[in-house]
Amino acid sequence: MGSLGLAAVGTAARTSAEELALEALFALVFAVFGYRISTRYRAARGVTPWHLPSLVWALICLVLQPFGIIVELFAEFTTRAAGVTLSGERFDPLEVVPARKLAPSPMPAATWAVPVDEAGRTALFGWYPDPSGRHELRYFDGRVWSDQVADRGAVATDPL
Numbered sequence: 344m345g346s347l348g349l350a351a352v353g354t355a356a357r358t359s360a361e362e363l364a365l366e367a368l369f370a371l372v373f374a375v376f377g378y379r380i381s382t383r384y385r386a387a388r389g390v391t392p393w394h395l396p397s398l399v400w401a402l403i404c405l406v407l408q409p410f411g412i413i414v415e416l417f418a419e420f421t422t423r424a425a426g427v428t429l430s431g432e433r434f435d436p437l438e439v440v441p442a443r444k445l446a447p448s449p450m451p452a453a454t455w456a457v458p459v460d461e462a463g464r465t466a467l468f469g470w471y472p473d474p475s476g477r478h479e480l481r482y483f484d485g486r487v488w489s490d491q492v493a494d495r496g497a498v499a500t501d502p503l
Contacts, residue, residue, distance in 0.1 A: 369408065370405050370406075370408055371405070373404045373405060373411060374401045374402070374404050374405035375401070376404060376412060377403060377404025377405070377412060377415055378397050378398070378401035378404075380392075380400070380412070380415055380416075380419070381395075381396075381397040381400040381415065382397050384419055384422075388422070390422060390423075391422075392415055392418030393418040393421070393422055394422070400415055403415065457483075458471045458483055466483065466485075467485055468483060468484050468485040469483060470482055470483075470493060471483050473492060474488065477492075478492040478493065478494050478499075478501060479494050480492065480493040480494075481493075481501075488503065490502050490503060
């Protein structure tokens with residue numbers, strides 16, 4: 344089997360390495376394509392297909408390649424866009440709903456409005472004017488008002 348046999352083995356190894364590189368390239372292209380589909384869907388609809396992160400979609404498309412793209416396209420058609428209720432009624436998911444529009448509550452603190460920033464979004468945690476009017480400031484934790492209050496720099500607790 345002399346040099347001709349070794350040359351054939353070398354060519355076969357080179358061919359399989361080239362095929363492997365080509366398969367890896369195709370897998371990478373599918374991963375980028377899957378990531379791109381997910382980010383565009385999120386930009387248009389407010390959520391990713393099936394609410395999975397875009398990197399997860401990239402991994403699915405990397406592993407499953409064309410079948411991953413098919414699964415992602417199916418997920419797009421079965422995912423409800425942000426801001427759509429089960430009845431099909433549209434709403435703005437970024438709209439800040441004032442506390443007075445919520446269900447009535449026996450607690451007067453439930454009627455306190457949530458602080459908003461200049462853009463109309465819910466404010467971050469921090470000290471804001473006390474909505475009850477009993478103190479100068481009350482701490483808002485980003486979701487609800489806390490028991491922490493402050494008057495002239497002195498921090499105290501006043502249950503809601």
